[in-house]
Amino acid sequence: QSALTQPASVSGSPGQSITISCTGTSADVGGYNYVSWYQQHPGKAPKLMIYDVTNRPSGVSNRFSGSKSGNTASLTISGLQAEDEADYYCNSYASTNTVLFGGGTKLTVL
């Protein structure tokens, strides 16, 4: 069970948009529409931002959106704000009745 692949870091200026990718295989990301995304600020527990690829929980800003193409899922944050600076993790259900997380992406707001 290998972790999903995310870029180690991304950055953007306030007001810009950024996209974080999450690449797996046909046994996980590509095989199911069950990808979720989490935001984690330093020293805090993760927070659910997107689930089932594109769905946003109540209370999460509509600046956050998700998509998927083939074996790669993506999280897009538009209108970047300073408070968006955090680590972001994707996860996916996998065919072996397990859950795989990505290695995490550190977002820096310049």
Add this chain to the structure above:
Amino acid sequence: EVQLLESGGGLVQPGGSLRLSCEASAFTFSSYGINWVRQAPGKGLEWVSIISADITTTYYADSVKGRFTISRDNSKNILYLQMNSLRAEDTAIYYCARRSMGSKKWNTFDLWGQGTLVTVSS
């Protein structure tokens, strides 16, 4: 307040055992599947295990299979993780996380505890 609260972490020697607890408040605990997710210091998240709401189904990550056992007491609103044969690589913050009812699958975690630190070292 709807919350999960972990306890039971600490320092343990390699080969030792530890039992973590996760107490739920202000929601119907017996209706939700609950997971354990861990995070090694400075590292990413790793899913560990899940137990279904009705206690009939459990799944484990390969890295802990045969060493860790997840269980729950729905009458007390408490989730457990019994960890045996502990290794240095099990050192991590352990979070309990509730499965979202809004998702079609159980990889969506909509409520997390604050975590409890387990350190495996001699």
